[in-house]
Amino acid sequence: MSTYKAPLADIRFALYDVLGAEALFARLGFADASRDIVDAVLDEGARFNETVLAPLNRIGDEVGCVYDKTSGDVTTPPGFKQAYAQYVDGGWAGLTSPIEFGGQGMPHAAGVPLKEMIDAANLAWGNFPLLSHGATEALLHHGEAWQQEVFLKALVDGRWTGTMCLTEPHCGTDLGLLKTRATPNADGSHAVNGTKIFITAGEHDFTDNIVHLVLARLPDAPAGSKGISLFIVPKFKVGKDGVVGERNGVRCGAIEHKMGIHGSATCVINFDDAQGWLIGEPNKGLAAMFTMMNTARLAVGLQGLGLADRAYQNALRYARERLQGRSLSGPKQPDKPADPIIVHPDVRRMLLTQKALTEGGRLLGYHAATLVDVVGHGADEQERQQADALLGFVTPIVKACLTEWGVECTYHALQCFGGHGYIAEHGMEQLARDARITTLYEGTTGIQALDLMGRKVMQLQGAGLRVFLGMIEAFCKEQEGNEALHEFVAPLRAKAGEWQQLTISIGQRAVANADEVGAAAYDYLFYSGYVALAYWWARSVAAAETSSQSDAFKAAKRETARFYFARILPRTQAHAAAIGSGAASLMSMDVTHFGG
Structure with a gap:
């Protein structure tokens, strides 16, 4: 059975x-988001996820x-409904929602660690509050005053789900x-008719009412x-x-x-007048749909991150x-009948790949959350516009790369x-199956x-890319005289230049x-993701060196960054x-040549 411990030190x-x-x-x-309060949120969130959701x-x-x-x-698995009641009682449902609608008004970036923990502890359960958050964002930005009073407040406090x-x-x-x-009704409402499929949390026993946000003509x-x-x-x-x-x-x-996330209700929903x-x-x-969708895409990226971290923890243990076997360079534990498999280079390759993609991916996802906060609360218009352009640019990278890396990491963990x-005994095959849907x-x-x-890139003329390249160049200039960072800064700057030229070509x-756009899209996405992660790994080393972290923590960051630049960035x-x-x-190949 797999276990989970919230990675609070790295968070x-x-x-x-x-x-x-x-x-x-x-x-x-955010006056109420001081470090001591955020730390308390992290500690209590870790306790809830480790002791309630993970089991x-x-x-x-x-x-x-x-x-x-x-x-x-639909009846959810044993314990799920009770866990949701604890979640609501703890105030978690409205952690980042505005105070005027019953939320706690915390920054999005303070909420993403909780989201990562939930997804690592119990991805299927986490899909229920995830969809509520998307509905909350849509009503917050597009709902009428009475809709916000009636529906939004009930979603924020967790009485209803979305x-x-x-x-x-x-x-x-x-x-x-x-x-x-x-079809319009006389009272101002509409009669909705149709069928929707793949509706996550479309029916369940958590709450008395469920608020469906439905696209129709x-x-x-x-x-x-x-x-x-x-x-x-x-x-x-209502x-x-x-x-x-x-x-x-x-x-x-x-x-x-389904293949995985069995504890999540994926429903066919019929609307009959x-x-x-x-x-x-x-x-x-x-427009309202994309408000929900963009929120959900960042959230699903965190699902990949959470699963990758849980898989890595168990593979490392x-x-x-x-x-099994002996180290090729000589026994490392001669007093035992064999060495632990962590001494073998190929096992280390898999573990380091998980560590590099998870810890670097955490920064990629968390940074996107800070951009959400700047867009919503920044005092300077130019800063908000730049953050919005960068957020739009990184959202597909966060969603696609963190989930694909989640699949890769759960695969490596299972392989270990x-x-x-x-x-099923060790729980690794469940993580691999669950990760696939993300x-x-x-x-x-x-x-x-x-x-x-x-x-x-094409329609918006790379506005967000220019902001990201500007961030990379500013960091490289700042570190130009730092010999301790040269091994990362030089290749990062070169990759940034190549990124720009590749885009132009x-x-x-x-x-x-x-x-040519569609043909390049997949590879361009991952090229972008790997360069973005190189930036965050270089930033990690720089931040670690000037922090109060232990020497062992600093060394681990530098060594993982070296692995990333040497083995993954290529x-x-x-x-x-x-x-x-x-x-x-x-x-160029004719469709008839595919066979069949």
Whole structure:
């Protein structure tokens, strides 16, 4: 059975030493986010996740959610409902929500460590509050005053939960094809009809009411994505006065049988003349949807991070305990019948890969959260605009890279266990199965790549990339005279220059052939992710050297950074070569030549 211990030392290092969160929170006006308060949040969050959620992870996988075909009700695994009650009682549901709506008003960057811990402790359980957070953000930015009073406050305090109802059986990423309809009623509401699939937390026993945010078309809506509106459709009808009425025309038609996250209810939701309330303007639903989606994409990136960290913890423990063979350079523990497998170079390769991607990825994800805080609370307009451009640029990188690295890290961890990793006893195969979904929902890796390359770089002319390159150059200039950082600064600066030239070359080729954008997108995404991580590893070494951390902690950061620059950053060379091969290597073959 896998275990979990919140990595508080590295979380604090990331927040305070590297990102300067204490000073940032003060500058942005978060008076209640002093270091002692944030530390208390971290300590209590660690306790809750280690003692309440983590022990439920295996039973959630083994028992899963149970669907009643007669009633349409879903029962969550044993202990899940009780854990949610503790979560709500502890005030965790509204940690980063505004005080005026019942939240605690903490910065997003103070909330992401809790999110990482939840995902590491029990990913399936964590999907229930995750969807509520997306609905909260949509109502916060796009809801009317009465909607915020009635629905938002109930979501913030955890009395109700939320969902995002976007996907339909025939329509996933291409939302312009959706068929769900909304017809105006005399009382100002709408009658919503249609079917949505893959709805996470669409039905459960945590709360009395569930607030579905549903994309649908009005009768006079234009075709395609320009004719989509967003509606609030609660499980039980709710009037503008907040009074809860009879059961709405909303029913769970089935739950999916999945590869992993068995404790998370993934539902088919049928709407039959369900009462819904329009959010925002008619036919402007995509803007509200992207508010939810971007929030969710950053959150799913943290899921990959949490799983990677838990997998690494267990693989490291096992590698230190498991005796197998002798070190090639001579016995390291001659008093025992064999050496622990951590002495073997290939095991170290897998462990160091996990450590480098996890600790570097933590900074990538946490930094994105600080950008959310700057966008929302920065006093300077130019600073907010720059943060918004950079946030848009890094969001697909965070989502895609952290989840793909999560899959890689859980694979390496399982491999460290050998055959013992493949059986259920040690819990590693569950982590590997659970991790796989993170690269798929809230937009697949390919969709993130197209968003980065097509929209954030081409359409927006690389505004966010320029900000990131500026950050790298500023750091390199600052460290120019620091010989202790030269081994990282020189290659980082070279990669930044190559990154810029690679971007320009794709743009030039795309003028003649639009397929060049799609052909380069996947490799460009990962090229970007690896250079971004090189920056954060260089920053980590610099921050560690000037911190009050122990000599062992500082040495570990430097040695892991050296491994990253020597063994992982060179992956960019393969991605650059693939980009350079152009679209012809993908598109020239006739479809009939694929066989079949």
